[in-house]
Amino acid sequence: MEIDEIPHWLLALEQEDVSFLRNFVLHSGSLKEIAKLYGVSYPTVRLRLDKLIQKIELNDRQEEPFPAFIKELAVDSKIDLETAKLILKKFESTKEQTV
Numbered sequence: 660m661e662i663d664e665i666p667h668w669l670l671a672l673e674q675e676d677v678s679f680l681r682n683f684v685l686h687s688g689s690l691k692e693i694a695k696l697y698g699v700s701y702p703t704v705r706l707r708l709d710k711l712i713q714k715i716e717l718n719d720r721q722e723e724p725f726p727a728f729i730k731e732l733a734v735d736s737k738i739d740l741e742t743a744k745l746i747l748k749k750f751e752s753t754k755e756q757t758v
Contacts, residue, residue, distance in 0.1 A: 668718035671731075676711055683708070710734050725750060 672680070679693075686692040694704045713734045717727055726747055733743035 666719075668715045671718040672711075672714065676714065679707060679711060710736075 669677075682696060683693060686696065690701055690704045690708065694701045697704065714731060717730050717734065720727070729738075729743050729746050729750075732738045733740050738746075
């Protein structure tokens, strides 16, 4: 596969996410095995997988870069959901004013 054929959603993942995805595939998608590997509980692995799914879905959409970035920060728990909503609301109102 050529570099320009690599899907955008895959390139947008952090190295930690790619490692998780690799381990998930190598362990045949067994969340129980992944939990053992990382030394965490099954619900923790499930939550991590759910966040990874959200990241992939966000990056797979054709969306403006800034809103996508804010949503990704919220998915990664780097900012809380309410803060993300406020930022996106302000961004949208600023866009409307410039049109």
